[in-house]
Amino acid sequence: METKIKVGVSSCLLGNRVRYDGGHKRDRYVTDILADYFQFIPVCPEVECGLPVPRETMHLSGDPDKPRLVTTKSGLDHTEKMRQFCYNKIKTLEKEKLCAFIFKKDSPSSGLHRVKVYGKSGQAQKNGRGLFAAAVVDHFPLLPVEEEGRLHDAKLRENFIERIYCYHRWLSFKGNHPDYKKLIQFHSQHKLQLMAHSPKHLSAMGKLVASGKDLAGDNLLEQYQLYLMEAMALKSTTKKNINVLYHIMGHFKKYLTGDEKAELIETIENYSRSIIPLVVPLTLINHYVRKYDLSYLQNQSYLEPHPAELMLRNHV
Ligand code: SF4
Numbered sequence: 484m485e486t487k488i489k490v491g492v493s494s495c496l497l498g499n500r501v502r503y504d505g506g507h508k509r510d511r512y513v514t515d516i517l518a519d520y521f522q523f524i525p526v527c528p529e530v531e532c533g534l535p536v537p538r539e540t541m542h543l544s545g546d547p548d549k550p551r552l553v554t555t556k557s558g559l560d561h562t563e564k565m566r567q568f569c570y571n572k573i574k575t576l577e578k579e580k581l582c583a584f585i586f587k588k589d590s591p592s593s594g595l596h597r598v599k600v601y602g603k604s605g606q607a608q609k610n611g612r613g614l615f616a617a618a619v620v621d622h623f624p625l626l627p628v629e630e631e632g633r634l635h636d637a638k639l640r641e642n643f644i645e646r647i648y649c650y651h652r653w654l655s656f657k658g659n660h661p662d663y664k665k666l667i668q669f670h671s672q673h674k675l676q677l678m679a680h681s682p683k684h685l686s687a688m689g690k691l692v693a694s695g696k697d698l699a700g701d702n703l704l705e706q707y708q709l710y711l712m713e714a715m716a717l718k719s720t721t722k723k724n725i726n727v728l729y730h731i732m733g734h735f736k737k738y739l740t741g742d743e744k745a746e747l748i749e750t751i752e753n754y755s756r757s758i759i760p761l762v763v764p765l766t767l768i769n770h771y772v773r774k775y776d777l778s779y780l781q782n783q784s785y786l787e788p789h790p791a792e793l794m795l796r797n798h799v
Contacts, residue, residue, distance in 0.1 A: 487522035488651050489579055491619070493587035494527035496631050501527040505537045508587060510631040512640075517585075520790060521647075524579055528592040528615035532568035534561070543591045543611045544601040550611050552591055562614070565592065569618035576619070580654065581626060583647040586616050588630040595620075595630045625650065625712045637798035638718060646715045648789045649676070653708060661704065663695055670707075675785035677714050679727045684714035725755050728764050731780060738775040747771070761796040 494501050498509035513523075530536060539557060543550035551562040587593040592613045600611035612620070620628060627646035633639045656669050670692050677685040688710045695703045728751045736744060750764040765786065772780045780786065789795060 487520065488582045488647060490517075490521040490523055490647065491576065491579070491581045491584035492523045492525055493585065493590070493593040493631075494525035494530070496585065496587055497523060497525050499525060499527065501530045501536055503529075503536075503538050503540050508631075510634075512634055513585060513631060516793070520793070521583075524576070524581065526572065526576075526615070528565060528568060528572070528613075531572065532561070532564050534564075541591050542601055542607075543598060543613075547600045547608065547610045550591075550600050550614075552614055565614045566618075569615055572615070573618055573622045576623075581623070582651045582654065583627040583629070583643070584616075584619055584623075585634070586613070586628065586630050588632040592616075595628060596633075625708060627712075627716075637795075641795040641798075642716075642718050644793060644795055645676075645788045646712070649673070649715050649784070650712065652784070653711060657704065657708075663703075666695065666703070666707065667692060672782050673711075673784050675727050675731065675783045676788055677711075678730065679719040679723050679785060681714040681717045682723070682726075684710050684717075688714070721755060721757070724761055725751060727785060728754070728768070731768055734780055735771055735775055735777055738777075739771065743771065757799045760799045762791075762794075765796065 492513065493508075495506075495508045496510045496513050498507045498514060500507050502508065517523075529538070529541075539554040539559070541552055541554050541561065544553050545551045551560055552565050553560050553562075586595045588595070589598060590613050591598060591611075592615045594611075594613040595616045596612070597609040598611040598613055599607040599609055601607045616628070619626070627643055627650055629639070629643040634643065653669075656665065659665075661669075670688060674685060677688065688707065691703070691706055691710065732744075732747060732751075739747070747764065747767055750759070750767055753759045754761060754764050768780075769786055771777075772786065
């Protein structure tokens, strides 16, 4: 059986009763859908740093760039305890070879975006990040990270999961004695996917790979992975996908009959008018790729960036 991709997750999202009030925040998309594809590594920073369940609520206070973690009523400061936990936990997470992390939104420990930070006046600004989430992002800058709330937005979800699979392919590639020839192969397989996210990055990466022989191996891989994950973090749009779809069509239009060509163009145009989802023209393209046995396209990650069962390209 193929090993599942490892993804870190805030423990309460799995239904574990670790919250300050003894409850949980089970997220059905995480537990009922994603759990079939990913092996979750749960982390509850507050419980794992030694705080009890139940416990007093906490919030961030002070400088949003360097906030402190304090209890809301008694004002106990748990910042150092949490920092020490983060330092140790990051070391164990390094060994897990995570491909992503899903954080619980709004938490002073686990929240990723717009966490409330209270100033001296008692007024809160939504511009902070939970201490543990910040430690993960700082230590694993390439790691795809997201909050559970944002996974309910179809486009953000598609982008996040596509990044997870791409990062997983990259880590497998890196762990498999990569050489220059294999990098060219990896780049070639990801060209259309990169084009759908950032034509600018695709062009820069093409130049980097072309000049790669002059660079020391590790240096080349370091630069390449920065571009790769930066490009994948940019969302693909209908316009960029249409560009890729017509580009693909250019590869095999000489094989298509008149009817097949007309049907494909009509499907792409319907996608551009948001009448049908991306999965429809891609299903047709995959059919032609198989029918005409087009090996260059068969290997393109764009045509199968993640399991079809996740239905990530089924939204309009
Ligand atoms: S949000 Fe984070 S710290 Fe709070 S209960 Fe969930 S996992 Fe624990």
